[in-house]
Amino acid sequence: MNSPRTFTHVDTWVFDLDNTLYPHHVNLWQQVDARIGEFVCNWLNVTPEEARKIQKDYYLRFGTTMRGMMSLHGVRADDYLAYVHKIDHSPLEPNPALGEAIAKLPGRKLILTNGSVDHVDAVLARLGLATHFDGVFDIIAAGFEPKPAPQTYRKFLADHAVDPTRAAMFEDLARNLTVPHALGMTTVLVVPDGTQEVVREDWELEGRDAAHVDHVTDDLTGFLGELSPK
Template sequence: MTNRPLPRSFTHVDTWVFDLDNTLYPHHVNLWQQVDARIRDYVSAYLKVSPEEAFRIQKDYYRRYGTTMRGMMTEHGVKADDFLTYVHAIDHSPLEPNPAMGAAIAELPGRKLILTNGSRDHAREVLARLGIATQFEAVFDIIAAELEPKPALKTYRRFLDLHGVDPARAAMFEDLARNLTVPHDLGMTTVLVVPDGTKSVVREDWELEGRDAAHVDHVTDDLTGFLQRLLPKR
């Protein structure tokens, strides 16, 4: 027996909030690994340390501050614009159009928004490559968050206030369980998007944890199929 409450449903949802990287495209594309490598290179050059030490610092700041950039800003005075421009200069070509997902998102009742720790330019490129840019009303990026990344409570509140979102009528889709804690506490229905297991992914163990957490209402390894199942039967 368990005292865990039943997962929240979607019948009341009129605002659909999506993370970007490793959520709207499969984990195994490993697109974020390009960014990850450029973050390591930036840290190494800026701090004048070896790539190995840069990688250690990068991951330490990522876990402690939510993003490596926030750690570099706090600890070393890095300018956000310089950092974002450098680390997002990647090859987006591994992304392929996903018309089925785009159609499913279009059919969801209500508003659709992006909430990402990345930059707006990166988000625009990803959405364009996936062919789903027109499905979203707005992108709330790290600049809109005033450089305070998820999972900070103030970032979610800033997002909700800016876009007039009632969290009790919203759903949040994310690939990191820790980024769903605050949304769930605020009343949102939460969905964790995990790798489908068909191909190797480059993630740290902690990034793949949390699917059994109390603040995770639903788990899926197939976002398109999950969204299609939410649509009214025709």
């Protein structure tokens, strides 16, 4: 078995947004999840129960429910994103300790998310992290092809001139780390801390022992603090 990759060579730090830069138990994504269900229900004129099944099926098969709705039902991305991201961000609280840990990392810090820039901006504003990132690659930049599609990572690397062998990726879904690891990135899975209830699908919490996961943490701030130059 190969040893986990380290961070001594890393000069680009890539972060997912939801359930990565804020704790799982905030359950902010639960609000988005409910809005997605409403959108599917209204667009397809089905019961909430049927909409839920369709939503989760598309999420698993296409990477996002939006991709499935676009591919199979002609939904416009702008309409979808505007609806599902209309949520209350107030559960998020400023996290100056995380900001300090990110600021101390050597090199660039980028966000790679299946959400929209508008959602990223709202989340970072609440967390007090907006000044700590050098760029955002969102679902629109990805041509609406979500992670874990290989072409999405390749486009991200090209657009931001990232050498994957000198980059680290932080994610809350293990399946979204498969391609980054294959490309040469050091991978970190961010998991719930185990003390608070989280609302997730079972498959979303799997993969801690996967070969493409180099490191696992339930405390991103503490983990980054150990990496930063003292």
